[in-house]
Amino acid sequence: MNLKEPNPCQAWPQEGLEDLEACPVCEDPRRELLYRGMTDRVFFCAPGQWTLWHCPGCGCAYLNPRPTEKTIPLAYRRYYTHDISPGPVVPGFYSRLKQAITNDYLWAHYGAESRPRLPLGRFLPYLLGPAYPRGLGIWVRRLERPMKDAVCLDVGCGNGGFFDVAHACGWRLHGLEPDPRAASAARRRGMTVYESALPRTGLRDETYDAVTMSHVIEHLHDPVSALQEVRRILKPGGTLWIVTPNVESIGHRRFGVNWRGLEPPRHLVLFSGASLAEALDRAGFWPVVALPVSLRPFGLFAASHCIAAGLDPNGPASRIPQRIRWLAVSAALRTWLSPEQGEELLVLARKPTQP
Ligand SMILES: [Zn+2]
Incomplete structure (x- = not known):
């Protein structure tokens, strides 16, 4: 893999950029500058420099200007579909x-x-x-064994890494995946996969008992519309499980612009606990429960250290200095005591049984 950083002079196509007038979560027009001049230092494939803003209304961070939906595939030319198996x-x-x-x-x-x-x-x-x-x-993903034959939709299912786990837990798993190569790989596992993306799934109303979104919502242009679509395809009382990077994490405070979770320009919106709850509330989910978060921040810390040092964050962990390992241990202890500082947000939300 060629790790040459994209030439900062190589700009994103001007006609492929859009400006936001307000926060994409809470519509607050106020914004505070977080970082300027950010480049793709994770997959080294997206041209352009990016600016990240903090919303004082809900606490999220978002790119502005940002790639349009039509041109965002430019940022995914070397993106891998994560395999969590x-x-x-x-x-x-x-x-x-x-x-x-x-x-x-x-x-x-x-x-x-x-x-x-x-x-x-x-x-x-x-x-x-x-x-x-x-x-x-x-x-x-907290998918407890259902009482009956239940169906779950994994949004952004990639190559279907979650299929065997969900099946072992007694669920039928369908996938939603816009990348045709990843969708084909998931189908080879025996999974039903729809090649579309939120918020235009084309799926029928009230089809699913559960929906899971693992590291998906931060990639979406309009997270509230996407969640409204999830609500539409969920059965009344159905559950939604989400995990996404936490912009208020210890790692972000420690590594700043080098924090692996930022990943410009693929991550369009970075959530805080309050802003994710705001988005779910606007989409009509209730209640929203924060689940115990991971106590293993080492991977994100190691990647963030590599980004800061100008190294490939996808390389082997063996070259990570001992001080980063101790930092991760300290962060794990602090996260155990105050989970709102974890590297990820993890929530379970429910579609109300009454409209
Ligand atoms: Zn906001």
């Missing part, structure tokens, strides 16, 4: 033992039918501290 189990006694312990924990807490399972293994993850069992809960 843990990958193949490496043969070996300890890895199989860990898998059997994990499977028993997921069976006990989420009804996931994965084998092999170690009897009473469900109690062992707690011996490793709170981060490991919490990570498992995030991995299954």
Whole structure:
């Protein structure tokens, strides 16, 4: 991969930019400058320099000007569709033992039918501290086993990395994915995938029991309209699970413009807890519950350190200095005590049963 930073002189096509008159979440016209001159230092493929603004109304941050919907694919030429599956189990006694312990924990807490399972293994993850069992809960997206045959839509499903997990938890999983190559990869797993994107899904009203959006909402031009569309396709009482970078995180405060979560110009809106709640409220979701967030910030810290040092943030973690590891440990402890400072926001919202 050629890691040459895009030439700052290489501008985004002028006709492919749009100006916002107000915050894309709360419509407040006031804005405060956060950073100027930002470039793509994550995938090194998007031309242009970007300006990020803070909204004093709701607390989000947003790009302005920003790429239009028509030209945003220019920023995705080297973007990979994230695969959250843990990958193949490496043969070996300890890895199989860990898998059997994990499977028993997921069976006990989420009804996931994965084998092999170690009897009473469900109690062992707690011996490793709170981060490991919490990570498992995030991995299954809190999809507890449904009473009946239920269908979930994974928005931005990529190559279908969530398919096996959802299936093990008793759900039928459909996907929404605009990238045809990723959609084909997901179909090869046996998944039903629609090649469209929010807010124009073309799906029928009240089709889904649950919708999941993992690192999707920060990429959308109009997050409130997108959430309204999700509300439309959810059945009454259906749930929406969202994870997105937290602009009020310890990592953002520590690394500033080099924080990996900013990712201009693909991340158009960066949410705070209050602004995500505002967007969900405007879209008609209630109640909105903040879920326990990940206590493993090392990956984001390592990537942010690389961005600050002019290195590839997707490279191996072995070259990360020890002080960054200690910073991550300290951030994990602080996040445990005050989750609103975590690197990500994690919420579960419900579509009311009454219109
Ligand atoms: Zn706002």
